[in-house]
Amino acid sequence: MFMKIALQGLFPEELQALCKEAGQPAFRGGQLWQWVQVQGATDWEQMGNLPKALKAELAATHTPAPAKILRESGDPGGTRKWLVGLDDGESIETVLIPARDRNTVCVSTQVGCRMGCVFCASAKCGFARGLSAGEIVAQVQLVAAALGQRPDNIVYMGMGEPFDNYDEVLKSIHILNHPDGLNVGARRITISTCGVSSGIRRLAEEGLQVEMSVSLHAANAELRRKLMPIENKYPMDALLRECADYTAKTKRHITFEYTLIRGVNDSVRDAEELAGRLRRFPCRVNLIPLSPVEEFAGEAPARDAMDAFLRILEKRGVEGTLRESKGKGVDAACGQLRRRNPPAGG
Numbered sequence: 001m002f003m004k005i006a007l008q009g010l011f012p013e014e015l016q017a018l019c020k021e022a023g024q025p026a027f028r029g030g031q032l033w034q035w036v037q038v039q040g041a042t043d044w045e046q047m048g049n050l051p052k053a054l055k056a057e058l059a060a061t062h063t064p065a066p067a068k069i070l071r072e073s074g075d076p077g078g079t080r081k082w083l084v085g086l087d088d089g090e091s092i093e094t095v096l097i098p099a100r101d102r103n104t105v106c107v108s109t110q111v112g113c114r115m116g117c118v119f120c121a122s123a124k125c126g127f128a129r130g131l132s133a134g135e136i137v138a139q140v141q142l143v144a145a146a147l148g149q150r151p152d153n154i155v156y157m158g159m160g161e162p163f164d165n166y167d168e169v170l171k172s173i174h175i176l177n178h179p180d181g182l183n184v185g186a187r188r189i190t191i192s193t194c195g196v197s198s199g200i201r202r203l204a205e206e207g208l209q210v211e212m213s214v215s216l217h218a219a220n221a222e223l224r225r226k227l228m229p230i231e232n233k234y235p236m237d238a239l240l241r242e243c244a245d246y247t248a249k250t251k252r253h254i255t256f257e258y259t260l261i262r263g264v265n266d267s268v269r270d271a272e273e274l275a276g277r278l279r280r281f282p283c284r285v286n287l288i289p290l291s292p293v294e295e296f297a298g299e300a301p302a303r304d305a306m307d308a309f310l311r312i313l314e315k316r317g318v319e320g321t322l323r324e325s326k327g328k329g330v331d332a333a334c335g336q337l338r339r340r341n342p343p344a345g346g
């Protein structure tokens with residue numbers, strides 16, 4: 001299917017080249033960038049200082065509206081979740097997680113996901129395609145418009161595995177971080193991977209100040225293989241070696257995500273084993289109570305069991321936090337909203 005190119009995914013110099021190809025001076029590209037990245041325009045009509053003929057020509061192949069809100073849900077805690085429709089009829093999810101002092105946007109990077117984590121609703125949706133950089137940036141712009149201000153933090157933690165769509169993800173980060181655009185600081189951007197070692201290795205070479213988190217969800221390979229098929233491709237021992245190299249090369253911490261599932265990975269032994277493996281390099285662990293998903297029969301442990309797990313990590317020298325499970329009322333686990341509202345024919 002022919003898809004128009006999202007203007008949100010083009011650098012200023014690419015927009016300039018586009019305008020020049022259309023027989024217009026390069027400064028028109030700068031005006032386009034201003035409209036799309038600074039004003040958040042999603043309609044050609046808004047771009048009053050651009051010639052009509054240029055807009056008509058570009059509109060045949062490019063769009064300022066690659067992502068549209070189809071549905072919104074929210075909960076009393078303030079979390080807002082949008083089902084976002086794309087040009088080809090597919091849909092993804094974007095989430096706003098407000099906290100006292102900052103707003104965090106969680107963006108999707110793919111339509112569905114092929115990593116197959118057993119407790120994840122996105123995995124149950126199957127996989128359609130990776131998102132373009134423009135479709136990723138457009139999600140942030142949608143949230144900025146809803147908020148009336150630029151979000152403070154961006155996490156690449158929605159549907160999809162960012163390193164399975166590496167080039168578009170990196171391009172979107174450079175655009176979001178661009179000083180003449182939204183200018184979101186690199187340190188305020190987090191990429192979350194389920195453990196694609198090749199992506200970790202590439203990111204270490206980029207010289208970017210972004211944060212990285214790695215989903216472990218198990219303290220040993222045997223259990224991890226049952227929860228996350230990625231373990232078969234990138235085994236835990238090699239993954240942790242890659243993580244250690246990453247911290248040595250970048251001088252940055254890694255955050256490990258660990259979803260706590262009652263009776264599966266929440267025992268004292270699990271905590272001790274996890275601490276033993278992670279003690280050797282600079283990291284912290286985010287403990288997340290499992291969000292219920294219809295297709296997975298697990299549940300979060302009791303609060304005191306989760307507190308005990310955290311205490312063991314800390315006693316053994318591994319810093320950790322126990323996250324609140326945000327937005328239980330808004331189909332909070334990634335992929336749930338889309339799963340309940342599949343695209344036509346999806």
Ligand code: SF4
Binds near residue numbers: 116
């Ligand atoms: S948890 Fe993340 S990597 Fe795993 S299937 Fe879901 S979206 Fe993909």
